[in-house]
Amino acid sequence: MKERCMLVQNWLAYEVILHWVGVGFYIAATVIFTYGVFFKKGNSNRYAIFLTIAGIIPHSAALCGRWIVQEHGPYMTRYEVLSSDAWITIVMFLVLAAKWPKLSSAGMIIIPTAFLMIALGLFMNPSMSELPPSLRSVWLIMHVSFAKMAAGAMILALASAVLFLLKEKARNPIYDRILTLEALDEYSYKFFGFGFIFWTINIVAGSIWAHQSWGRYWAWDPIETWSLITWLMYGMFAHLRVFWKWRGRKSAIFLTGCFVMSMFTIFILPFVAKSLHSEYFIK
Amino acid sequence: MKNRIHRLLFSRSTALALTATIAALCLIGVNIPQLAEVSPQSYVLWREGHPVAAPVVEAFGFHRMYRSTIFLCSVILLIVVMSITLIRMTLSVQKRVSKNVVPFDDKFFKHFISFEAASISVKDTAIKKAGRLGYMAKKISPNVISFIKNSPGGWGTVVLHLGLIVVMISGLSSFLFQNRGFIQLLEKDTFFGNNPDFLVQEAGPLAKSFEPDVFISLQKCTPRYYPDGQISSLESRVIIGSPDKTPEPTIIGINEPYETGEIKIYQSTTFGYTVGMELKSDDEKILAFFSLNHPEKPHQPFTGLSDYPNSPYVISMELTPDPEQKPFKNINPIMKIEITEDHKIVYTGNIKPGDQINLGKKSLRFADIRRWSGFIIKNDISVVSIFIGFMITLMGLILIYFFPRREIYMSMEETYSGFLIKFGGVSLREKALFQEEFRYLTESIYLDEGTLYVGAELVSL
Numbered sequence: 001m002k003e004r005c006m007l008v009q010n011w012l013a014y015e016v017i018l019h020w021v022g023v024g025f026y027i028a029a030t031v032i033f034t035y036g037v038f039f040k041k042g043n044s045n046r047y048a049i050f051l052t053i054a055g056i057i058p059h060s061a062a063l064c065g066r067w068i069v070q071e072h073g074p075y076m077t078r079y080e081v082l083s084s085d086a087w088i089t090i091v092m093f094l095v096l097a098a099k100w101p102k103l104s105s106a107g108m109i110i111i112p113t114a115f116l117m118i119a120l121g122l123f124m125n126p127s128m129s130e131l132p133p134s135l136r137s138v139w140l141i142m143h144v145s146f147a148k149m150a151a152g153a154m155i156l157a158l159a160s161a162v163l164f165l166l167k168e169k170a171r172n173p174i175y176d177r178i179l180t181l182e183a184l185d186e187y188s189y190k191f192f193g194f195g196f197i198f199w200t201i202n203i204v205a206g207s208i209w210a211h212q213s214w215g216r217y218w219a220w221d222p223i224e225t226w227s228l229i230t231w232l233m234y235g236m237f238a239h240l241r242v243f244w245k246w247r248g249r250k251s252a253i254f255l256t257g258c259f260v261m262s263m264f265t266i267f268i269l270p271f272v273a274k275s276l277h278s279e280y281f282i283k
Numbered sequence: 284m285k286n287r288i289h290r291l292l293f294s295r296s297t298a299l300a301l302t303a304t305i306a307a308l309c310l311i312g313v314n315i316p317q318l319a320e321v322s323p324q325s326y327v328l329w330r331e332g333h334p335v336a337a338p339v340v341e342a343f344g345f346h347r348m349y350r351s352t353i354f355l356c357s358v359i360l361l362i363v364v365m366s367i368t369l370i371r372m373t374l375s376v377q378k379r380v381s382k383n384v385v386p387f388d389d390k391f392f393k394h395f396i397s398f399e400a401a402s403i404s405v406k407d408t409a410i411k412k413a414g415r416l417g418y419m420a421k422k423i424s425p426n427v428i429s430f431i432k433n434s435p436g437g438w439g440t441v442v443l444h445l446g447l448i449v450v451m452i453s454g455l456s457s458f459l460f461q462n463r464g465f466i467q468l469l470e471k472d473t474f475f476g477n478n479p480d481f482l483v484q485e486a487g488p489l490a491k492s493f494e495p496d497v498f499i500s501l502q503k504c505t506p507r508y509y510p511d512g513q514i515s516s517l518e519s520r521v522i523i524g525s526p527d528k529t530p531e532p533t534i535i536g537i538n539e540p541y542e543t544g545e546i547k548i549y550q551s552t553t554f555g556y557t558v559g560m561e562l563k564s565d566d567e568k569i570l571a572f573f574s575l576n577h578p579e580k581p582h583q584p585f586t587g588l589s590d591y592p593n594s595p596y597v598i599s600m601e602l603t604p605d606p607e608q609k610p611f612k613n614i615n616p617i618m619k620i621e622i623t624e625d626h627k628i629v630y631t632g633n634i635k636p637g638d639q640i641n642l643g644k645k646s647l648r649f650a651d652i653r654r655w656s657g658f659i660i661k662n663d664i665s666v667v668s669i670f671i672g673f674m675i676t677l678m679g680l681i682l683i684y685f686f687p688r689r690e691i692y693m694s695m696e697e698t699y700s701g702f703l704i705k706f707g708g709v710s711l712r713e714k715a716l717f718q719e720e721f722r723y724l725t726e727s728i729y730l731d732e733g734t735l736y737v738g739a740e741l742v743s744l
Binding site: 129130131132133134136137180182183185186189190193194196197200201204207208211212213214215216217218220222225226228229232233235236239240242243 | 320685
């Protein structure tokens with residue numbers, strides 16, 4: 001018991017340092033991404049990607065270490081939830097930037113969003129918590145993983161939508177390095193599509209898990225209901241885009257609204273609403 | 284009039300408006316205390332705090348939103364509208380897929396390019412290059428070839444909406460017919476499936492009285508703890524039987540329900556202790572059981588305050604079931620007890636099972652201590668169809684977003700100097716990305732086989 005307490009205490013000290021090292025690299029990457037866009041420096045995006053990779057290494061080490069020490073994934077406390085959500089967003093960004101290098105300028109928005117999440121987490125209580133029995137289910141892993149991936153995809157969609165709005169409004173040559181308006185619009189819809197699918201899987205997995213644990217697949221719990229409202233908003237966005245031809249500015253603004261709603265559901269609501277979810281998303 | 288109703292039901296705007304209505308109703312529901320979720324006292328407090336809003340809320344039934352007429356009507360109407368549009372979608376996809384003849388001009392195709400080629404080998408080059416990009420070639424007529432990518436993707440919208448309809452219909456039938464009950468069972472005690480023995484019940488408006496054909500006998504309830512006192516697992520050893528099944532011992536745990544026929548039994552997260560106190564006098568013995576409240580935080584005692592039946596005593600109890608909390612050691616429960624008679628404390632102290640308290644002419648003995656365990660018993664046959672609906676919905680979404688159907692048509696007309704080649708492309712989604720792919724494909728074919736570019740300006744590769 002004492003040995004375990006010592007291990008936890010020692011690890012917490014290392015973990016905070018690793019997180020701050022990661023944040024340092026992410027800040028540097030953000031500066032380089034922004035510099036690259038505004039001053040048209042050819043290789044800057046590449047350097048920024050390297051810095052992001054350098055940041056993800058200590059960040060991953062911090063999360064993996066925590067996982068091993070506390071013997072469950074990072075989905076219990078605000079501190080670990082924010083950090084793991086930022087991690088998944090950055091990993092998704094790196095994968096997409098490798099596939100579509102032109103999209104790497106979106107790092108200017110994605111990386112600061114991610115490191116702000118980590119920094120916010122670092123100001124919260126980093127203590128570890130044990131897993132309640134009802135959370136010991138494979139469906140929880142599915143539920144949480146897809147919620148995180150949905151958040152990541154939505155941040156990517158938001159980045160594309162914000163870049164679209166900036167480029168459209170400024171009409172400034174400094175934005176020439178970014179993709180065309182049409183491509184940004186298309187990418188924001190594409191990432192929204194990923195987010196929509198992940199959000200759906202998140203709801204489905206949560207529902208199956210709830211059925212397994214409590215014998216009800218839907219309980220109109222505040223977070224469940226907000227999650228449904230967000231899903232309905234996403235559904236409306238998809239219809240407006242496909243059938244009502246909402247493109248460009250209108251689409252970007254609506255998507256930003258959907259993003260705000262999903263972030264509210266994931267991050268803010270568990271802290272303010274009395275819900276089954278807040279019981280687990282603790283301290 | 285008939286046409287108007289018909290048009291209204293066919294309309295996508297109606298479906299969208301209904302979706303927005305349901306979202307708005309959920310938004311209201313989540314901000315108003317729902318009778319099914321809060322205690323009656325806290326609802327009354329809310330009503331007193333909102334004297335203007337409360338009558339409106341109650342008039343529209345917003346305090347039980349998800350059972351209100353307006354909510355259910357919106358859902359039913361959405362199911363009807365979606366079913367009708369689903370038939371329309373199916374017909375239109377079938378029509379699109381079976382389309383054979385396509386007019387080849389830039390009015391029909393948004394993505395259109397034409398050029399001249401010297402030889403018929405352009406056809407093989409096109410099949411090869413399109414194949415590398417994942418397109419399947421199909422000969423439509425002697426002069427027209429279609430290249431199709433992500434063929435099932437065209438059905439995505441149909442599959443998605445079909446899944447949603449299944450989910451909504453199943454959800455509705457679950458709401459109407461489901462039966463769910465909670466029981467509290469003492470160790471060595473048995474539940475025989477009688478309806479009045481349920482502590483709490485949830486039944487759909489069309490559900491019959493819930494009398495499950497099972498009996499459950501609780502042998503032992505075992506909670507386990509982490510070193511910090513938080514609960515790590517809870518399981519109950521039970522014997523379950525039914526008229527068509529011989530009784531069998533089994534273990535029900537959190538996340539490990541037991542299923543027998545249409546009935547499913549879940550371990551609830553609640554458990555506690557019941558203490559038996561025996562009041563003895565010269566001429567009689569009364570044994571009474573008291574259920575104690577579960578503490579809010581670990582390491583705190585289980586508490587209870589109650590009148591002792593048919594006596595002047597009020598007893599306050601604080602039970603610490605396992606003061607040492609050391610594994611491989613027998614637990615030695617200790618209970619702090621305070622007995623009052625006419626508001627005067629007549630006894631206060633700690634007792635162990637078997638201890639006796641002398642109260643003058645009477646005595647009170649700590650006769651028994653048993654755990655109780657909570658179980659949820661449920662009968663809801665529509666759950667399977669809901670999950671099937673979920674899976675269909677998910678499949679539809681994956682088809683739509685991961686397999687956007689793309690079609691490229693190529694026509695060849697013989698001219699005096701060779702062949703006039705025309706390419707037209709169709710994509711329902713990701714049009715800008717398709718445009719890029721279309722240009723890349725057609726221009727690389729032109730660079731290999733073309734002689735004269737007929738279409739608009741050629742974009743450099």
